[in-house]
Amino acid sequence: MSTAVAVFHGRFGRASLYRLNRPLAPHAHREGHLIFLIDGAPAAVGVDGKEYRVDRHHAVAVSPWQPHDFRPSDFGQGAVFLTLYIAPRWFMEASSQIGHVMMRFGAPSIEMTPDLAGLLSRAAEGLSEGEATSRLLGTIQELTETAFEHTWAIGKRAPPIWPRMSDFRIRNAIRLMNERVTDACVLDRIARDSGLSRPHFYKLFRQNIGLTPNMYLNTLRLERSIDRLTHSDDPVTAIGLDLGFASQASFTRFFSNNIGISPTDYRRVSMVTA
Structure with missing residues (x-):
């Protein structure tokens, strides 16, 4: 059975450590969503009908209101994932000094570089130790901003995800x-x-x-x-x-x-x- 290790709520949104061994139904969030593997077998995330791997070398980014689902590969012991749900308003305010104007990721797949891996390790350690502090919040902000930059660095451009509501x-x-x-x-x-x-x-x-x-x-x-x-x-x-x-x-x-x-x-x- 899937279990929760830790969930941290704040103005930024929420961060969670889950051990998951079951698929999740297609769903969406008003937050930006980042999914990282911490320990165990890889998984796949379906984003707009395409499948992206979450493993030691790749994370997945999902823009606000972008439909997605989750598919683990280990239905026994499961694997531990760190997931971030980042409030767009907080992100725009926290990142204003570097000119971000909206929270929309450039591509769903993120290559795990040494800088991202280091930030991920710090965030996972803080969550697992129950560290609801400004230090953990700072790590989450840095991890989010670095992942955001990586999704745009590869030069791809995705269509806007924000609701239009023209009717x-x-x-x-x-x-x-x-x-x-x-x-x-x-x-x-x-x-x-x-x-x-x-x-x-x-x-x-x-x-x-x-x-x-x-x-x-x-x-x-x-x-x-x-x-x-x-x-x-x-x-x-x-x-x-x-x-x-x-x-x-x-x-x-x-x-x-x-x-x-x-x-x-x-x-x-x-x-x-x-």
């Missing part, structure tokens, strides 16, 4: 989804309230946002659940029921399929700093 009906649908994230069977009602048939709603949403309404709604539910797991003492069952799940088992299954570990395990190891 006012989709902007309205986004507002309704945020308001009704806890409702069951919400998407059909949102399509109707936005003046669209279900097929047209799904087509327009994909064209404007770059992912399906289901994946976007799942992202909202994950964000709400992570916030309550780390900032409240509410029982896991209550969190799941409040988010529209019929039982703790269904909520745990949803959380595990998208995050890799159970909500109880996630809460157990989480460290939070300002």
Whole structure:
């Protein structure tokens, strides 16, 4: 079973050490996402329909709202991965001195150079020791900036990933989804309230946002659940029921399929700093 070693939350986003031995369903994050192998067998990450390796020589970068999935090669003992979820606003503020204007990676594959390997080792050591300090935050910032530079250094240019939301009906649908994230069977009602048939709603949403309404709604539910797991003492069952799940088992299954570990395990190891 996949397990959590440590999770560190802060204004920057979150950093985690997981031992994973199960695939993750296709999903997306509003954060920039960096995936590194720490120990064990390699894995693959599917990004926009293409497969990229996470091994001793390569990491993977996923831009905000870019659909991706995770595929381990070891379904027994699993392998340990360090994953970063970097808030774009924090990144732009923290990196303003070197002129970054948005968080969009130049390419999904990152070659692990000695400088990246050294930063990765320091970050993994700080997380595993429960070091929720400014020193760890500084290492995470340096690791993120160095990885970002590496994705652009190879000279490739990727199309923008940021949501466009040019259609006012989709902007309205986004507002309704945020308001009704806890409702069951919400998407059909949102399509109707936005003046669209279900097929047209799904087509327009994909064209404007770059992912399906289901994946976007799942992202909202994950964000709400992570916030309550780390900032409240509410029982896991209550969190799941409040988010529209019929039982703790269904909520745990949803959380595990998208995050890799159970909500109880996630809460157990989480460290939070300002």
